Amino acid sequence: xxxxxxxxxxxxxxxxxxxxxxxxxxxxxxxxxxxxxxxxxxxxxxxxxxxxxxxxxxxxxxxxxxxxxxxxxxxxxxxxxxxxxxxxxxxxxxxxxxxxxxxxxxxxxxxxxxxxxxxxxxxxxxxxxxxxxxxxxxxxxxxxxxxxxxxxxxxxxxxxxxxxxxx
Numbered sequence: 001x002x003x004x005x006x007x008x009x010x011x012x013x014x015x016x017x018x019x020x021x022x023x024x025x026x027x028x029x030x031x032x033x034x035x036x037x038x039x040x041x042x043x044x045x046x047x048x049x050x051x052x053x054x055x056x057x058x059x060x061x062x063x064x065x066x067x068x069x070x071x072x073x074x075x076x077x078x079x080x081x082x083x084x085x086x087x088x089x090x091x092x093x094x095x096x097x098x099x100x101x102x103x104x105x106x107x108x109x110x111x112x113x114x115x116x117x118x119x120x121x122x123x124x125x126x127x128x129x130x131x132x133x134x135x136x137x138x139x140x141x142x143x144x145x146x147x148x149x150x151x152x153x154x155x156x157x158x159x160x161x162x163x164x165x166x167x
Contacts, residue, residue, distance in 0.1 A: 007022050013139060018139065023121075025159075026124070026166055031118060047157075053068050053069075055067060090118055
């Protein structure tokens with residue numbers, strides 16, 4: 001359980017999905033901004049000791065987020081996220097993949113389709129992400145790479161960032 005309340009990480013191999021539900025003790029506006037604005041997103045996205053460096057972020061339908069996660073030894077892991085659907089302050093979807101510095105996908109990990117839903121409740125905002133995989137093997141590969149641990153760390157970092165911003 002996170003400091004904020006709800007945290008669920010559900011792997012459904014037969015459905016080829018991972019569902020992550022996380023609540024944050026913050027209003028919708030700053031939570032949405034943390035997922036959609038480069039200057040905030042880069043502060044929490046990469047699990048420590050990595051840092052997120054954003055080359056470009058075009059948050060709109062048909063836009064792309066191109067970034068890398070840099071390790072303490074200077075290693076860089078380039079990724080992109082292509083936005084498919086954007087409904088302000090409620091939902092976005094798209095797909096991500098590891099890539100080179102020009103945004104050309106590679107085969108380090110499978111391409112993953114994401115859906116992110118945002119809903120504001122009393123004293124909190126819930127973010128529900130559903131990741132869709134082409135095969136159970138693709139899902140297994142992401143889990144084996146430490147996705148749960150790394151993504152949980154990033155969400156914890158977001159929780160800390162939101163708490164600092166509201167203080």
